[in-house]
Amino acid sequence: MNIINPATGAIISTIKSDTREDLNTKLANLRQGQKSWAKKTVEERLNCIKKYGELIQENKDKLAHILTSETGKPLQQSLNEIQGAQNRVTHLSQNAKQWLAPEVLVHKGTTLERIKYEPLGVIANISAWNFPYNVGYNVFLYALVAGNSVLYKPSEYAALTGKQFEYYLHQSGVPKDVFQCVIGDGRLGQQILESKVDGYFFTGSHKTGLHIYQTVASKMVPVQLELGGKDPLYVADDVVDVKQAAINAAEGAFYNNGQSCCAVERIYIAVGIYDEFVKAFTEEVKSYKIGDPSDLSTFIGPLTRGEQLKVLKDQIADAIAKGANLLSGGKAIEGKGYYFEPTVLANCNHDMKVMVEESFGPIIGLQKVDSDEEVIELMLDTEYGLTSAVFSSNEERAMNILDAMNTGTVYWNCCDRVSPNLPWSGRKNSGIGSTLSSQGIRAFVQPKAYHLRKT
Ligand code: TXE
Numbered sequence: 001m002n003i004i005n006p007a008t009g010a011i012i013s014t015i016k017s018d019t020r021e022d023l024n025t026k027l028a029n030l031r032q033g034q035k036s037w038a039k040k041t042v043e044e045r046l047n048c049i050k051k052y053g054e055l056i057q058e059n060k061d062k063l064a065h066i067l068t069s070e071t072g073k074p075l076q077q078s079l080n081e082i083q084g085a086q087n088r089v090t091h092l093s094q095n096a097k098q099w100l101a102p103e104v105l106v107h108k109g110t111t112l113e114r115i116k117y118e119p120l121g122v123i124a125n126i127s128a129w130n131f132p133y134n135v136g137y138n139v140f141l142y143a144l145v146a147g148n149s150v151l152y153k154p155s156e157y158a159a160l161t162g163k164q165f166e167y168y169l170h171q172s173g174v175p176k177d178v179f180q181c182v183i184g185d186g187r188l189g190q191q192i193l194e195s196k197v198d199g200y201f202f203t204g205s206h207k208t209g210l211h212i213y214q215t216v217a218s219k220m221v222p223v224q225l226e227l228g229g230k231d232p233l234y235v236a237d238d239v240v241d242v243k244q245a246a247i248n249a250a251e252g253a254f255y256n257n258g259q260s261c262c263a264v265e266r267i268y269i270a271v272g273i274y275d276e277f278v279k280a281f282t283e284e285v286k287s288y289k290i291g292d293p294s295d296l297s298t299f300i301g302p303l304t305r306g307e308q309l310k311v312l313k314d315q316i317a318d319a320i321a322k323g324a325n326l327l328s329g330g331k332a333i334e335g336k337g338y339y340f341e342p343t344v345l346a347n348c349n350h351d352m353k354v355m356v357e358e359s360f361g362p363i364i365g366l367q368k369v370d371s372d373e374e375v376i377e378l379m380l381d382t383e384y385g386l387t388s389a390v391f392s393s394n395e396e397r398a399m400n401i402l403d404a405m406n407t408g409t410v411y412w413n414c415c416d417r418v419s420p421n422l423p424w425s426g427r428k429n430s431g432i433g434s435t436l437s438s439q440g441i442r443a444f445v446q447p448k449a450y451h452l453r454k455t
Contacts, residue, residue, distance in 0.1 A: 001183060003160055006072035006302040007293050007337045015159060018182040020191050026180040027151060027195055030122045033177025034149035038119050042097045045145050052141075052172035053089035056082065063164055065294065070160050071129055072302040072338070074293045077256055085133035088141055088436075091420035096145045099441045112452040117445035119147035120222065121198035126189050126212070128203040129157035129304055130259045134418065135203040135226065136165060138435035140179070143201070144169075146444035149178045153192060155204070156185040157304050190215075199444070202226065203261075206358075206429045213432070224433035224443055227426055228358045229386030230265045232379040233415055234401065235277055236372070236392035237270035245391045246280035252389070252415035253364045254288065254342055257303055261430075262387045262409070262416050266348075266355050268369045268378055278346050278366055282327045285342045290333070302337040303361055312340055312361045319345045319352040319365060329363070350381055358384070372397065376404050385427030389415040408434075 003013040018026070037045070056063065064078035073081070099117075106113040125139040132154060140150045154162025166181035182188060186208070193200070193215045199222040202212050209225040216223060233252065239245045252264035269277045293301030303309065309332050316330055329341030340362055348355050348365035355365045369375045379388055379401070389411035390398040402410035408425035411417065418424055423434035434440055 001156060001159065001185070003070050005069055005337075006304050006306070009306075009336050009338075012069055013160060015163070015183055017184045018188060023151075023182055023188065023191055023195065026182060027122065027197070029177040030149040030151055030180055033175050034119070034122055034147075037144075037149055037175065037178045038147040040147075042100050042145065042147075045147065046093055046096055048169070048173040049089055049141055049145055050093055052169055052174070053086050055168045055171055057086060059168070063161070066160050066164060067132070067158070068293050068301075071132075071158055071304045072293050073256060073304075074295075074298045074301045076296050076298075081131055081133050085137050087420050088134075088137040091436075092141060092145050092441075095438065096441060099438045100146060100445065110454040112450070112454075114450040114452065116448045116450065117146070117442070118448055119445055121148060122151065123148045123199040123201060123444065124151045124153070124192050124195075124197045126153045126192065126200070126202045126204070127155055127158075127162070129155035130256065130261070132158040132161045136162075138226075138424065138440065139201040139203070139224075140165070142435070142441050143444040144174060144179065146441055148198075148444055150180070151192065151197065152179065152181045153184065153189060154181065156183075159183050197221070200224070201443075209431065222433075222443070224435070225426075225431040226261065226424070226433075226435065227386075227429060227431040228360065228384065229261055229263075229426065229430050230356065230358055230382045230384045231262055231387045231389070231407075231415075232266050232268060232382070233264045233389040233391065234268045234369070234375045234379065235270065235273065236390065236394070236397065237272035238393045238397070239273065239391050240393050242273050242276045243280040246277050247284050249391070249415070250281055250284045250364075254285065254300065254362055255416060257300055257340075258362045258364075259304060259360055260416060261426075262418065263360075264364070264389065264415050265359055267364060267366050268375045269366060271368055271370050274368045278327070278344075281366070282344050285328050285344050288342055290339065290342070300342055300362060302339045304338075306338045308361050309338055309340055312343070312359065312363050315352075315354040315357065315359055316343060316345065316363060319348060319354045322349070322352050324348050324352060324354070324365065350378065356382065372401060376401055380404070380406060383429045386430040387411060387415070 067078040203226040290300040329343030333339035343363040387409040388405040425434035
């Protein structure tokens with residue numbers, strides 16, 4: 001498989017894809033290895049994960065360059081991701097023992113009622129390229145600590161990083177027959193769906209997520225899907241500092257080139273501050289440094305996937321044809337690599353694709369609203385349900401709106417944020433199930449109920 005640098009279009013490496021035979025052998029080994037891994041204590045398994053975290057931090061400069069070279073993520077953002085993902089290791093170290101401990105619910109007379117949490121077995125993690133550390137760790141670290149073995153298929157756009165996860169996990173004491181990385185594209189993914197595993201944990205597009213859900217339905221095993229979003233942000237007219245709100249909103253929309261499941265994808269602005277906000281927002285976006293992602297000062301690099309350029313062009317043409325004003329950007333940048341100008345479209349409405357279909361790139365639609373009632377209706381007008389955000393100085397006002405949202409996550413005066421303390425879950429087309437928090441580890445275990453009576 002050729003690995004392409006999206007900044008130049010050049011092939012930077014060629015690695016061997018796994019065949020169906022390789023996949024079968026790896027799965028058979030994982031089946032075997034899981035048995036002794038599950039017998040280890042949570043502490044023993046955690047020690048490997050802690051060691052892994054240390055090794056990754058020690059090697060983060062090299063790893064950030066690898067991530068940048070295959071995804072085009074600006075180097076500073078690659079470093080941020082690797083550093084930030086370490087909070088999953090810390091969080092597991094502090095909590096996993098307690099979350100996985102058996103629970104005694106009743107101990108009365110001769111009766112004992114108890115729950116034991118048992119691992120699922122061999123789980124498949126089919127993963128994405130946009131935040132491979134974050135979304136990967138959310139699944140494979142938690143699954144390993146819970147006593148499962150893991151077949152990890154990185155995205156074909158983050159395969160080199162996937163191989164690094166495997167290398168450092170093995171270096172940290174996770175046995176080779178407990179974590180295996182397989183290299184390939186959707187065809188290999190399809191073969192995983194046809195194989196025997198005890199759970200599917202997927203991060204990626206709604207289209208592929210739905211396909212996985214339907215394909216494995218008859219296996220009756222857990223399926224968890226972390227899919228995309230069309231996340232709204234509302235800027236109310238009582239924000240203390242309109243300029244700061246614009247800077248924060250722009251970062252939420254354009255960080256990682258907008259290629260984030262929880263990126264701000266549409267912004268509603270109260271009529272009273274609309275002009276001031278739009279001006280500050282556009283100025284901020286125009287100030288972003290676009291260029292070579294391996295330069296630490298670059299904020300906007302190339303898109304990871306060349307195919308997305310067409311989606312963005314189409315959304316922009318559609319919006320302009322329906323009356324949007326193009327305030328910045330609007331086209332792909334000529335030359336090498338998959339670069340697209342950061343694009344701001346004002347005067348948008350829900351007849352335009354940019355306000356209802358996932359963009360997953362550096363473009364944003366801005367829409368003027370007259371009231372909180374109107375904005376609630378607009379924010380709810382979506383097939384997705386990942387996050388919703390409100391910027392307002394009035395907590396009660398913000399909560400009224402956020403309580404009405406049908407999303408797994410809501411934000412007040414912040415956006416595009418994930419915390420290991422809180423469950424990460426999508427509703428509707430954004431997915432099924434939760435990662436992170438105590439809920440995120442329960443996804444990798446099955447409860448066994450013990451009804452015990454001493455005679
Ligand atoms: O996703 P795919 P891609 C969205 C985003 C992006 C679009 C396409 O809109 O532009 O998806 O990205 C594997 N059976 N998100 O092409 O196709 C594939 O090899 C089994 C949002 O990367 O969903 C990869 O490992 N597996 C998202 C993984 O599925 C299959 C993050 C994801 O690929 C398969 C990424 C099949 N038939 C993209 N076909 C988020 N939630 O943030 C493909 N795969």
